[in-house]
Amino acid sequence: MKQKRSLVVLSAMCFGFVFLYLPLLMMIIYSFNASRLVTVWDSAHSPTLAWYRELWTNEEILSAAKLSFKIAALNAVGAVILGTLAAFSLERYTRFRGRTIFALLTTAPMVLPEVITGLSLLLLFVALQQLFGWPSGRDATTITISHITFSMAYVVVVVQSRLATVDRALEEAAMDLGARPWKVFFLITLPLIAPAIASGWVLSFILSWDDIVITSFVSGPGSTTLPQLVFSKVRLGVSPDINALATILVAGVSVGVMLLGLGMVHRDRRKNREARAVLVPES
Amino acid sequence: MVVMAWLSCRGSDAMSVIGLRLRQVLVRQSPMRQGVGRKLVIGIPYLWLALFFLVPFLIVLKISFSNVQLSMPPVEPILVFAANQVVQLRIHLANFSFIFGDSLYVAAFSNSIKVAGISTLLALLLGYPMAYGIARVRGTLRNILFLLVVLPFFTSFLLRVYAWIGLLGRNGPLNALLMQIGVIHEPIQLLQTDFAVYIGMVYSYLPFMILPLYAAIEKQDLTLLEAAADLGCRPVRAFFSVTLPLTKEGIFAGCLLVFIPAVGEYVIPALLGGPDTLMIGRVVWDEFFANRDWPVASALSIILLALLSGLVLLLQRVQAAEKSAS
Numbered sequence: 001m002k003q004k005r006s007l008v009v010l011s012a013m014c015f016g017f018v019f020l021y022l023p024l025l026m027m028i029i030y031s032f033n034a035s036r037l038v039t040v041w042d043s044a045h046s047p048t049l050a051w052y053r054e055l056w057t058n059e060e061i062l063s064a065a066k067l068s069f070k071i072a073a074l075n076a077v078g079a080v081i082l083g084t085l086a087a088f089s090l091e092r093y094t095r096f097r098g099r100t101i102f103a104l105l106t107t108a109p110m111v112l113p114e115v116i117t118g119l120s121l122l123l124l125f126v127a128l129q130q131l132f133g134w135p136s137g138r139d140a141t142t143i144t145i146s147h148i149t150f151s152m153a154y155v156v157v158v159v160q161s162r163l164a165t166v167d168r169a170l171e172e173a174a175m176d177l178g179a180r181p182w183k184v185f186f187l188i189t190l191p192l193i194a195p196a197i198a199s200g201w202v203l204s205f206i207l208s209w210d211d212i213v214i215t216s217f218v219s220g221p222g223s224t225t226l227p228q229l230v231f232s233k234v235r236l237g238v239s240p241d242i243n244a245l246a247t248i249l250v251a252g253v254s255v256g257v258m259l260l261g262l263g264m265v266h267r268d269r270r271k272n273r274e275a276r277a278v279l280v281p282e283s
Numbered sequence: 284m285v286v287m288a289w290l291s292c293r294g295s296d297a298m299s300v301i302g303l304r305l306r307q308v309l310v311r312q313s314p315m316r317q318g319v320g321r322k323l324v325i326g327i328p329y330l331w332l333a334l335f336f337l338v339p340f341l342i343v344l345k346i347s348f349s350n351v352q353l354s355m356p357p358v359e360p361i362l363v364f365a366a367n368q369v370v371q372l373r374i375h376l377a378n379f380s381f382i383f384g385d386s387l388y389v390a391a392f393s394n395s396i397k398v399a400g401i402s403t404l405l406a407l408l409l410g411y412p413m414a415y416g417i418a419r420v421r422g423t424l425r426n427i428l429f430l431l432v433v434l435p436f437f438t439s440f441l442l443r444v445y446a447w448i449g450l451l452g453r454n455g456p457l458n459a460l461l462m463q464i465g466v467i468h469e470p471i472q473l474l475q476t477d478f479a480v481y482i483g484m485v486y487s488y489l490p491f492m493i494l495p496l497y498a499a500i501e502k503q504d505l506t507l508l509e510a511a512a513d514l515g516c517r518p519v520r521a522f523f524s525v526t527l528p529l530t531k532e533g534i535f536a537g538c539l540l541v542f543i544p545a546v547g548e549y550v551i552p553a554l555l556g557g558p559d560t561l562m563i564g565r566v567v568w569d570e571f572f573a574n575r576d577w578p579v580a581s582a583l584s585i586i587l588l589a590l591l592s593g594l595v596l597l598l599q600r601v602q603a604a605e606k607s608a609s
Contacts, residue, residue, distance in 0.1 A: 008412060016410075020486070021431075082328045093321060105329075105332040116584045119571060124335065182320060209439075
């Protein structure tokens, strides 16, 4: 009986991982395909780096990528600052007026359909423009503001759960020794929650770098981000240079996550070794 | 939220909390200074969210009660300053009655729920054994498998959906494979069908399903299964009467995490679905960009929001319960 069940689990796992990775693998393979018909493998001229070369000389894609990078980096900084403040308020100030609404506002952007968030932000920008003349038109600024609004929610989650594990005794000790609250925060709390802030930054960057729906609502004619460009190309069908672009992006992220994972495994091992060293005295 | 699932549990130290309270009572801080700092810390993110998240919804609500007119923005104001200094409030419910009267919109809503529901079920059927398998493996392999589940979440959503366009195409690998093994004799239409949308949904949201399930299964006390076995319970029955009920919070959270975004999804039906794949996210998009009917797009958003807000509150309650349990 036990055999039977593990067979079910094993086959589901195999199928699941093949399902998750086969499409990415195919995309990578076909990015080296010489044929313009993406689904037909041209064995005479493949593999080729032609699409990568074309990508490198494509001004449109390069400038869109540059804009996306700028927005994503700026967004990540803003989201980390606002998200950390919000997480601190929720975790340390357990009682203040409007806390329930505040908690709801910080988590809602994660679960709301992007179409609604995008539409509502655009309507806000239009109304603001009518009333105050700002923002004049929609551009990188409106995109960045919108991205900060939804990605700070993720920062709040990451930072808040880290804050909850911080030993308050450390903060108290600093305060008892006469440090002012802001000094306690920068000298004690901030270093302790730094890993969470770093992962919040990375997460916000990726969310912004990847966003298409909200961006489409709040962007203007002069500001086309990389996902917008990819989306408009992809709607017309598969194109080999997008395969090449996807390969670069997927490879970049995979290497990053892999390094992060290796670091985690390494840290675990070290911790285990240290724990064992404490428990088992050397003979 | 995904992140929440894989963050380790917290161990709050009761003593330090008591210590803090004591300190607050014993040591008097200058109240002014602390008050200002505290107000700033709470106030800045609060103001941001109020301005860029709460107010926009009020505007959507306002515009959903207004009429289309040829101007920029293409809506009639609902507050009108009439001649004799009287302010008129013109609220039109026409958009809502129009939506509920038109079978297209009603069909879009019911179809979105159907597609999201089926996708959630498929993701659960595939995700549960995967999460189970990962949670029961030990050591480094578990870390690797876990990373493999999380990794797609960090790669571009758009490109992952795009990858299926090539795979499902008429001359694509999947059709070729099916012909090779003799299931079909000529290429069949896979792309631009509901089938393709289900695949895209499950593919994109599978990590959201697996992570809370993994967290729930991993927490389970394995001695319970041993106890069941000692009492003569067969593994399959033990699974259904011990493991499955113990992980029901995880199942619930996973299903909500997949269902909620799937209902309002735009990109997947736009790229993989056919012209007849009606989904509400797509309808809102088209009303806004193609028809430039802002009031109807707003009214549709309000209805969708009303549908989802109950589920969102439910999700928050489930996650709060999970948090306090751990």
